[in-house]
Amino acid sequence: MSNFKGGWVGKILRVDLSSEKIKEQELSKDLAYEWIGGRGWAIKILWDELEPGTDPLGPDNKLIIATGPLTGTIVPSSGKVVVAAKSPLTGGYGDGNIGSHLGHMLKMSGYDAVIIEGRAKKPVYLWITPNGVEIKDASHLWGLSTFETEIALRRDHGNDIGSVIIGPAGENLVKFSVVITEYGRAGGRPGIGAVFGSKKLKAVVAHGWEDIPMADIDKAFSLSYEARRQLMSNPGYRKWIEQGTMMTIEWSQEASVLPTYNFTEGVFDYFMNIGGETMANKYKMLRKGCFSCMMPCGNLSVARFGKFERTWAELDYENVGMLGSNIGVGSMDEVIKLNRLADELGTDTISLGSVIAFAIDLYQRGIISTKQTDGLELKWGDIDTILTLIDKIVKREGFGKILAEGVKKAAERIGGEAPKYAIHVKGLEVSAYDCHAAPAMALSYGTSPIGAHHKDAWVISWEVKYGREKVDMTKVEKVIEFQRIRGGLFEFLTVCRLPWIELGLGLDYYVKLFNAITGLEQSLDNFFFIADKIYTLIRSFWVREFGGWSREYDYPPRKWFEVPLSKGPLAGMKLSKEIYDRLLDLYYDARGWDKSGIPKKSTLEKFGLTDVAEKLEKVGVKLQD
């Protein structure tokens, strides 16, 4: 019997693809209570088991697929899993969470998490059921798109499965490839798809039917029903169901933060064409939700006009911003085609949009010419050239080979002025919020533990209301608060944050649900403590990999400091380095890190991470007291 009354099922699966050994290990109480699940386990396992300097695409890197105690239960929007590894894109810690039906299938097969090591000799996929785990031949799937693979897997294993799959991009080790499930759900922005590809692992598929233990099942269901009522009585619920995150396009335009022409502007002339309103009225075909979700945000939309007619894809704000306004595409039909292509090939839509925009930006500014671009004339919104470019990137041909490394490395290769126009932090491309005039959001990108991503601290809408120009401790506190909740709580409970952030479901529900499901007594403060501990360990991981740290690694892209906006209500604005530095100092201070962003010894001790301090000192990192 399991160690736990509920929530956790109590076993971790360890698969070594090199030796084809499959082991089950017990989930220790320590790991469960101290690190909860999801991101907490991912960083703990990666810190403990990876040698510093491990090649992210070598057999020694480890792939973690982790659920949390609330995953796959009646808790609102509990269909998430965390996929993590050392990132080939950034060289630091990388993770992503993906909404799917894999979480509950894994737990109903009897596993809380899967650790995948080694490298298979030929393409394989992992088939997990309560009757056993098999490493199966995937030669017939290798080279197929994620959609074709999903169809093939469902033909073989029935329709009731959960999966994560890589496409040709992951196979070809494109550095920003992701895992895809269920036709268009993606996760693992920092190149987790490439880690799959390097291990010759095409997919992880699970089908389970065992009960997930619950300490107090009646209470869990009645709390969820209450939460459901609260969510659905929110005045914004209806609009959310119609548009989901797509309504952010209109908001971003109004707030002048919509990424446009490689983050040159914050407003886009054709925003209406790619907005939430247009999608809901003209393009949306069906709602698609993850497991246990009461507010499905999968806007399945179908192209209606032009040569891409009848193509469909799942649309979200980030994807539409980055593969729309950011590359100058102002037609929903074309945006749908681009999203569909990215999902089929298994590349991250955000990073793909960013590298394309980067290339066009350089070409338009005369930094590169047709000589470097294999004769392609790169123009904003020129869909045919963009499609050719995507093909080159995924096949790693010519100019595409440079871009497949992500904007940071591509800029280093091209040299000259190029790094000024590479929009990334720590190598991860910035997601769809322009921060020329949003220092707190810039700080949140700068300090996000995987590189520039909005998942941790999405403070932009708060900041616009609070006052962009203000520079004070409140902003830093807000960034940390959001990181605790979004990057901590929701990542280690491994449920979706949208019920809380979008429709105001109280955090106390998650604490009560956690207590009802696990039979433990936890408080929100304790959760925040664990969240801070996770952040400190992730930072320590980066510091160990980089052999130290410099605050420049936490800087937002140079373009925001150096090239002001030229259009819209905020024309002329740019980020001030002085202000950013001030915020960064306050941030480090509040986190208990020193002036260069390294956790202090006392901070590590506070979180019981004395062994971490020792290991850091061993690799030559000087820790302040």
Add this chain to the structure above:
Amino acid sequence: MKHIWVDATRCSGCKICEQVCAKVHYNVQNPSKTALKINTVFTPEKIWHTHNVCQQCGPDAPCIKSCPTGALYWKTDAKIPHLAIDLDKCESHFVCVSVCPYNAIYRHPALPNPVFCDLCDGEPQCMRWCPMGAIRIVD
């Protein structure tokens, strides 16, 4: 006869109904023990949510007629008449599963008896929970 129907244009495939069904009938967190199965079907051209659930054929239903032990019967003393099972009589032959023309009676690997919809005795809980309002009782 009255039975459950899922409006595919509203359904999002979240499987809350499946979880609730298993909770009501078996008191477990396990969507696979459900009588209402939601299937999200993918083709390259289309995504569609389909469902399988007992159509409540009535007293002459193939499952009732073919049950070798007479365990399945038509329950009339309920808010809505529905298919029911006498667990004392069921000997787990699962003939009902193979004769159901709608593939709406299931055999679960961990349960001794067939799983099917009994309309929660007239108050379907899946219908109460469905956030999309996709589940209805139709005749």
